[in-house]
Amino acid sequence: MSITRLTAIVLAAGSGSRSGGAMPKQYRMLGGKSVLAHSVAAFLAHPKIDEVLLVIAPDGEAETRAALGTLADQVGFVAGGAARRNSVGNALRLLAADPAPPSHILVHDSARPGLPAAVIDRLVAALDKGAVATMPVLPVVDTLIDAPGNVVDRSSLHRVQTPQAFDFKVLVAAHKAWTGPEEPTDDAQMVRALGHEVMLVEGDAALEKITLPGDHERMERLLTGHLISRTGMGFDVHRLEEGEELWLGGLLIPHSHGLSGHSDADVAIHALVDAILGALAEGDIGSHFPPSDPRWRGARSEAFLRFAAERVAARGGIIDHADLTIICEAPKIGPHRDAMRARLAEIMGVPVDRVSVKATTTERLGLTGRREGIAAQAVATIRLSTES
Ligand code: MG
Secondary structure, three states: OOOOOEEEEEEEOOOOOOOOOOOOHHHOEEOOEEHHHHHHHHHHHOOOOOEEEEEEOOOOHHHHHHHHHHHHHHOEEEEOOOOHHHHHHHHHHHHHOOOOOOOEEEEEEOOOOOOOHHHHHHHHHHHHOOOOEEEEEEEOOOOEEOOOOOEEOOOOOEEEOOOEEEEHHHHHHHHHHOOOOOOOOOHHHHHHHOOOOOEEEEOOHHHOOOOOOOHHHHHHHHHHOOEEEEEEEEEEEEEEEEOOOOEEOOEEOOOOEEEEOOOOOOHHHHHHHHHHHHHHOOOOHHHHOOOOOHHHOOOOOHHHHHHHHHHHHHOOOEEEEEEEEEEOOOOOOHHHHHHHHHHHHHHHOOOHHHEEEEEEOOOOOHHHHOOOEEEEEEEEEEEEEOOO
């Protein structure tokens, strides 16, 4: 059966912290984004994946959205169950209720953040060849012994990874048919119990599961070791006018004057966007959002910042840090500093401790000193893949 709609289910309902750390491992930061965000981004970026459905803890949507940042609006959510089988089952029931359910399905464990596009390619190729079930495996290279110390023949053994891919109807049938009593360790086991063959494709070392203390740090080195650091700077000025709204650093700030310009004229965000685009060497804000384009008249500048952050993510990069200086006599920035940092961090999808906001005056000299306008400058440090 040919692939007409391919849905990726990502299991992220776990509360386990066996790998160390206070929070569930799928929410921990790994090279600039959460463990969960890595595999979600890999699926969203793959042209063969039509949609991503996340299975989350029943009360975990807010925490999951925070861990996903800007990716949260591009995925669906369903509440998980008591065991892995129940969690996948909930997702399958939701999809089966759709008038046009998926033809095929991938089931992935969010604790395996290093998901190469090549593994998805191999699974899709296996489905295209008619496999009803397929999964990535790696050979066992270490010598294996049993408890008495006898060497076990490893030639027929494999280490099983996810995502595992299935014909949707076959997986639904396997879930319905499973009677236990024991819980299956994965979906392939359930499909095999129905008598289906599971085609094996080559896995990837980057797909190792984060399970034990030390795994997280090892995965971070693996996923970010090839990235190189780049820095960009940005500068902008907008005119202050009476009666305009003052949008600054993503906030609407009460003030007698506001900034005028084609968009909301948020000079701080504009400087920051140019800093990120500069680090990417992808032009400037004017080349992406020209003032001549009526679409950007009165537009909220946070859309420009979200775009810049998404460009970094699209090139496999990380925003390491952003430092912003706002130059004006008034209003006072200090009382708004922390709210501004939080808002900018939220828009860029990074932790707040990676965003700095500073302010200065020009001792009443020049255009900012005469309160004719507000200026802002920004520096952004990002890490980018050498291959992008
Ligand atoms: Mg501007």
